[in-house]
Amino acid sequence: MVDKEKIKRAVRDILEAIGEDPEREGLKDTPRRIADMYEEIFSGLYEDPKKHLEIYFQDEKHEELVLVKDIPFYSICEHHLLPFFGKAHVAYIPRGGKLTGLSKLARVVETVAKRPQLQERITKTVADILMEQLEPYGVIVVIEAEHMCMTMRGVKKPGSKTVTSAIRGLFERNHASRAEVMSLINHK
Numbered sequence: 001m002v003d004k005e006k007i008k009r010a011v012r013d014i015l016e017a018i019g020e021d022p023e024r025e026g027l028k029d030t031p032r033r034i035a036d037m038y039e040e041i042f043s044g045l046y047e048d049p050k051k052h053l054e055i056y057f058q059d060e061k062h063e064e065l066v067l068v069k070d071i072p073f074y075s076i077c078e079h080h081l082l083p084f085f086g087k088a089h090v091a092y093i094p095r096g097g098k099l100t101g102l103s104k105l106a107r108v109v110e111t112v113a114k115r116p117q118l119q120e121r122i123t124k125t126v127a128d129i130l131m132e133q134l135e136p137y138g139v140i141v142v143i144e145a146e147h148m149c150m151t152m153r154g155v156k157k158p159g160s161k162t163v164t165s166a167i168r169g170l171f172e173r174n175h176a177s178r179a180e181v182m183s184l185i186n187h188k
């Protein structure tokens, strides 16, 4: 678990360092609020995302595409500790009855996102975990996100979107299947 006392001390220090008074009414509970918030938004550091994929529906013989798209997610960029957020799209073709619950795909995204992250690493990690746990024919993960570190500061490009993808298994070779998934993702 996160060390809340340490976070509180650090936030107090930051407030002082920017020239604020950590004792003033509006700020006096801020270190505690941030410690509670960090516990929540970094909870993925203390969870193994694989655990969501341990149980599957063995009796179902579905070996066709499953796509859960537009999964909203929020993460924190590890360079600036500012939010980045958007949508994840997760597709796989199950093999040998290893079909997971649809919500579990969203749970994997959530657990991986709740850490100091890079968008590329979330994308790759989700794809690799699915490949490892479900041993499907293939996986595609596409993530589109807006990075606050690129909008409210720095280069200041509000509205710019970063799109990352990870392609595994059959989709690496089969261009038609890959194109089908991409068109389903892009179809609003």
Ligand SMILES: Nc1nc2c(ncn2[C@@H]2O[C@H](COP(=O)(O)OP(=O)(O)OP(=O)(O)O)[C@@H](O)[C@H]2O)c(=O)[nH]1
Pocket (backbone or CB within 6 Å): 077, 078, 079, 117, 118, 119, 120, 147, 149, 150, 153, 154, 155
């Ligand atoms: N590849 C990648 N880069 C990211 C992600 N989130 C933030 N960044 C980038 O990380 C880089 C850090 O660059 P630095 O030059 O070390 O930091 P900086 O001086 O704050 O950079 P600027 O944002 O350009 O002002 C920036 O280009 C960010 O846009 C991400 O998820 N993936």
Ligand SMILES: [Zn+2]
Pocket (backbone or CB within 6 Å): 077, 078, 079, 080, 081, 082, 147, 149, 150
């Ligand atoms: Zn950043």
